[in-house]
Amino acid sequence: MRRIASIQRDMLARLSFLACSLVSFACFAVPIYVIRPFRHQGARELAVALFVRQIGPTLSALCAAIAFAILIFTWRRTRGWGKRLGFIALLMIALGGAFLSRVNVYEQMFHHLDTPQFETAQAARVDKDDMVLTVQINGESRAYPIREMAYHHVVNDTVGRLPIVSTY
Numbered sequence: 001m002r003r004i005a006s007i008q009r010d011m012l013a014r015l016s017f018l019a020c021s022l023v024s025f026a027c028f029a030v031p032i033y034v035i036r037p038f039r040h041q042g043a044r045e046l047a048v049a050l051f052v053r054q055i056g057p058t059l060s061a062l063c064a065a066i067a068f069a070i071l072i073f074t075w076r077r078t079r080g081w082g083k084r085l086g087f088i089a090l091l092m093i094a095l096g097g098a099f100l101s102r103v104n105v106y107e108q109m110f111h112h113l114d115t116p117q118f119e120t121a122q123a124a125r126v127d128k129d130d131m132v133l134t135v136q137i138n139g140e141s142r143a144y145p146i147r148e149m150a151y152h153h154v155v156n157d158t159v160g161r162l163p164i165v166s167t168y
Contacts, residue, residue: 010077017070021090024063024097027056032105056101064098067091116155118142133166135159144168 034041034049041049071087078084121143126132132143138160149155149168157164 010074013070013074017067017074017087017090020063020067020070021094021097024060024067024094024101026097027052027060027063028097028100031056053101057098060094060098060101064091064094067094116144116157133168135164135166137162137164142166 031049031053034045035053068091071091074087075084078087124143126143126145131146133146133149134144135142135157136159140160142157142159144155144166146168149166153167155166157166
């Protein structure tokens, strides 16, 4: 009877360890998957992703701490280096999720343009189907191609001697 209880306890510990590792990783992966560029995001899935992004740092740290505690608790009873390496790999996933959920990867992915370069309308290679964002201030005009803005999202510029930020 004791042997069965011990096996059940170990199985529960392993499943809890796996769940903590997956939840910690999901705190990073869910917002990245949903809020990726060039993809439609529905209001509901965006709300979930933003909620996970908000609670992710705390939840993933808690999950990583629980996974670490389970690893210490079960380490001596875990037989074989294969199982131990599996535990260590899952702990690394939990720790990676805890770390990555604190990094704003959107700032890493998209770099704003501080010094955009412009051409005259006649020299610019813009197809007739290309969309542009346009600004006209004090008689001076700028056009920012959407295909370029979709990558950078932000252009810092001066138009008509006024500093502006164009975003898409």
